Amino acid sequence: MIDTPRVEDGAAIWRIARDSEVLDLNSSYSYLLWCRDFADTSVVARDASGEPMGFVTGYVRPQRPEILVVWQVAVDGAHRGKGIAGTLLDALTDRVVRDLGITGIETTVTPDNVPSDRMFTAYAARRGAVLDREVLFDGGLFPEDGSSAHAPEVLYRIGPLTSG
Incomplete structure (x- = not known):
């Protein structure tokens, strides 16, 4: 079942993000806030018992209110x-296009994150939307150094969107 996240889902969403071993993990507190303050631009998938098994978090870009920024997408390893993930992204898009007038999405993907690249490329194709890519943040902008240096974040712009 696809649902709107609730504050009570914050801990489970944090664990799914942590266990993904791909996402930059934010504080557990931030996931609680996300479920409270950005629930209208986020979705969770629930298993038969009602527990979150995947999520997409997003927000409306303040300078461009027609753009949804997809912050994180993750699915529990067992699922x-x-x-x-694609079903969640489609459900969220349908909702924000209809309810908020969103016409495009932006997200960032590191070059080594092949699953995310494939998911967003397939998403754009399913929606009949254009996908443009450009480096948004060069890896040197991040404070990490040495072997833990951050890869560049490539901005994916997808649009125009219509509800599916």
């Missing part, structure tokens, strides 16, 4: 490979 990966079943198309849940």
